[in-house]
Amino acid sequence: MKKKDKFEVEKAIFQEHIQAAGLRKTGQRDLILEIFLSTEEHLSSEDLYSLVHQKDPSVGNTTVYRTLKLLTEAGLAREVRFGDNKTYYEHHYNHDHHDHMICTECGRVIEFFSAEIEARQDEMAGKFGFKPTHHSLRMWGVCSDCQEMAVETTTAPSGAQPRVRVKTAFR
Amino acid sequence: MKKKDKFEVEKAIFQEHIQAAGLRKTGQRDLILEIFLSTEEHLSSEDLYSLVHQKDPSVGNTTVYRTLKLLTEAGLAREVRFGDNKTYYEHHYNHDHHDHMICTECGRVIEFFSAEIEARQDEMAGKFGFKPTHHSLRMWGVCSDCQEMAVETTTAPSGAQPRVRVKTAFR
DNA sequence: TTGATTGCAAAGCATTTGCATGCTA
């Protein structure tokens, strides 16, 4: 049996978006998409550009910007901002909605989700007759690792932590 | 009895901050603070600059930027971003913490507060051993006025709305 | 008098745009 492409669904979505918009499939777009999908991190355009550049130095900066915008329109990527005046992109397709905690010491980003918070948000919107399309909740502070460092403890990270995906921005 | 300055407390705080940091009181800073305090809106540096410029055309753009930063440090102003890549400033002293709903049609900003959301946030942070210093919750969508416009109703805004302060950004 | 403050112009930075060339459909 032929081995299936790990990202075939995402690629099909992109393909569909491309065609629906009367655009064209190109080697650059394919490469950028491939690398974006294989990187489970919050990437700035610059980050992605340097990864792409390693594989194919002929690809230009502008194309990465333009393609990221395309991926966002296609619903494959989502823009996020962490306060350093850069736009980061994260996977959007098949990824649950979540919010972010950003460590101001090390730049680590913790993704979390609270159904209760979401519910209260909708409730508040309803009170004002406001129809929300999307939202953004971010908390800045100090992550557990950086707190430990600050007090110079040697205690090993203890016990069962809640499930969390940790990523790093602020390169 | 002498009439008291409406903003004497804020001015005293600024004065104190100025002195504590070994800085100097100047006419420009006084004017900028005065105008900032008298404007109950979300102001970009450019907005504030043009207001200041009307009173005193000799004040420069840069000074407004620098002073807004100073006001933020002094705890009198708070930076907010609504997604148009500008930094807005709102009053911070003696103003309750709140979050924002931003109408993507007209730029109207609705301030709201939910103790429950705040509590859930702290709870989530606690789960991850994260010590939050501040946070930002924003919802984008369509405000009630713009929804009415969209469906071309002539119904007058009905009934008792929750207390809300409405401001406008995106000038 | 000393050193902070100011305004101007220039520089920064992330991102966008104009345009000639290249390439997909």
Add this chain to the structure above:
DNA sequence: TAGCATGCAAATGCTTTGCAATCAA
């Protein structure tokens, strides 16, 4: 072949910085 895509350089837009002149303490 038509016209979208690309890469480069230049342009943007907001914000910061360098610097000489000014001004507060």
